[in-house]
Amino acid sequence: SVxxxxxxxxxxxxxxxxxxxxxxxxxxxxxxxVVLARxxxxxxxxxxxxxxxxxxxxxxxxxxxxxNDGEFNxxxxxxxxxxxxxxxxxxxxxxxxxxxxxxIDHKVAKEGIAKQGDxxxxxxxxxxxxxxxxxxxxxxxxxxxxxKYEWYWRxxxxxxxxxxxxxxxxxxxxxxxxxYGFTIAVKELRETVPNIFRYASAYKxxxxxxxxxxxxxxxxxxxxxxxxxxxxxxxxxxxxxxxxAEPGRGLPEIDPEAMDxxxxxxxxxxxxxxxxxxxxxxxxxxxxxxxxxxxxxGFWMERWGDAPIHSLAAGxxxxxxxxxxxxxxxxxxxxxxxxxxxxxxxxxxxEPYLELTTADEKARGEEDEYWEQWDEEKENGVGxxxx
Ligand code: GDP
Ligand code: MN
Numbered sequence: 001s002v003x004x005x006x007x008x009x010x011x012x013x014x015x016x017x018x019x020x021x022x023x024x025x026x027x028x029x030x031x032x033x034v035v036l037a038r039x040x041x042x043x044x045x046x047x048x049x050x051x052x053x054x055x056x057x058x059x060x061x062x063x064x065x066x067x068n069d070g071e072f073n074x075x076x077x078x079x080x081x082x083x084x085x086x087x088x089x090x091x092x093x094x095x096x097x098x099x100x101x102x103x104i105d106h107k108v109a110k111e112g113i114a115k116q117g118d119x120x121x122x123x124x125x126x127x128x129x130x131x132x133x134x135x136x137x138x139x140x141x142x143x144x145x146x147x148k149y150e151w152y153w154r155x156x157x158x159x160x161x162x163x164x165x166x167x168x169x170x171x172x173x174x175x176x177x178x179x180y181g182f183t184i185a186v187k188e189l190r191e192t193v194p195n196i197f198r199y200a201s202a203y204k205x206x207x208x209x210x211x212x213x214x215x216x217x218x219x220x221x222x223x224x225x226x227x228x229x230x231x232x233x234x235x236x237x238x239x240x241x242x243x244x245a246e247p248g249r250g251l252p253e254i255d256p257e258a259m260d261x262x263x264x265x266x267x268x269x270x271x272x273x274x275x276x277x278x279x280x281x282x283x284x285x286x287x288x289x290x291x292x293x294x295x296x297x298g299f300w301m302e303r304w305g306d307a308p309i310h311s312l313a314a315g316x317x318x319x320x321x322x323x324x325x326x327x328x329x330x331x332x333x334x335x336x337x338x339x340x341x342x343x344x345x346x347x348x349x350x351e352p353y354l355e356l357t358t359a360d361e362k363a364r365g366e367e368d369e370y371w372e373q374w375d376e377e378k379e380n381g382v383g384x385x386x387x
Pocket of ligand 2: 156157272
């Protein structure tokens with residue numbers, strides 16, 4: 001979309017171009033890596049640590065915080081400590097941050113989850129996955145082990161960084177007054193979030209929030225009419241229906257027109273990578289947003305991911321200038337990857353922001369091609385400190 005191009009060119013530039021010797025002369029930011037994991041994911045966790053240590057943290061030594069709804073075993077802890085010289089803390093996520101809140105009808109929620117399982121919604125039938133998404137949406141930043149930190153960098157098992165990161169992204173974020181950083185934006189599976197946009201949109205409307213320009217990134221481009229009020233079928237929005245949501249009884253039907261005539265385009269920042277300012281999550285506005293989303297029951301009756309939650313919250317509360325696209329980070333998780341250009345002479349074949357906001361199946365294929373092409377250039381010495 002045109003908005004994408006505008007966001008990219010006007011509001012956000014890559015922090016560093018070209019090769020640098022890692023600059024470790026400045027004091028570290030008040031920041032940590034945050035990893036939620038289970039004991040059985042140890043191998044994937046080690047892969048991730050090896051990668052981030054090799055490409056970044058062997059110079060910068062940021063601490064790690066590992067969280068788990070169960071207890072980490074001794075093997076997990078000892079092995080993790082073997083792969084980094086940075087400080088590592090292990091914490092437990094208590095029932096206050098994990099699982100069903102007491103106001104929800106457990107039976108209804110369980111049935112809702114079973115239904116999503118039957119409908120083959122991705123992870124929809126997995127109670128623990130719902131709990132994980134809700135934890136990353138509204139709780140991780142309140143965990144006691146994170147209380148002392150102002151910034152976080154999310155790590156997951158089985159991720160890979162391709163390129164050396166030779167500057168401190170936290171310091172750059174602070175310097176340029178950024179709040180939220182991403183490296184990949186993709187489309188969400190529609191069936192996991194059928195009603196998410198109605199609630200986000202209702203939050204925006206109920207709080208009289210006007211877009212600062214980021215909201216449009218998440219809105220399906222409208223054909224005609226340009227303004228909803230020009231639509232002969234336009235009905236005035238009915239936000240009261242949302243307030244009447246009965247927690248745990250399923251999501252109430254909301255008139256689609258309660259969305260200001262807008263629809264979700266399913267775009268979201270892929271949150272398994274995130275560098276963000278914790279004070280934003282801890283702000284009253286974000287808390288209110290989470291509270292309203294949570295009270296709808298959508299974390300259970302649907303399978304709302306933390307990625308669309310963070311993204312829509314950003315759309316409501318932040319401006320394009322608050323967002324940083326780490327287009328220079330080479331990053332891969334499972335089947336999706338982003339390959340950067342951090343060589344000064346290199347021209348991207350397409351507008352990167354556009355490419356990534358529409359990373360549907362086709363775009364993914366194209367990105368693979370792009371990556372191969374980049375690999376070749378690297379062989380020829382164009383790439384910069386990537387391997
Ligand atoms: P995907 O990336 O969406 O396929 O989901 P993952 O299975 O990778 O889960 C996302 C993150 O949450 C990863 O860091 C997992 O280790 C973590 N995670 C998922 N489910 C659980 C769980 O039940 N307990 C714990 N402790 N971590 C979990
Ligand atoms: Mn994952």
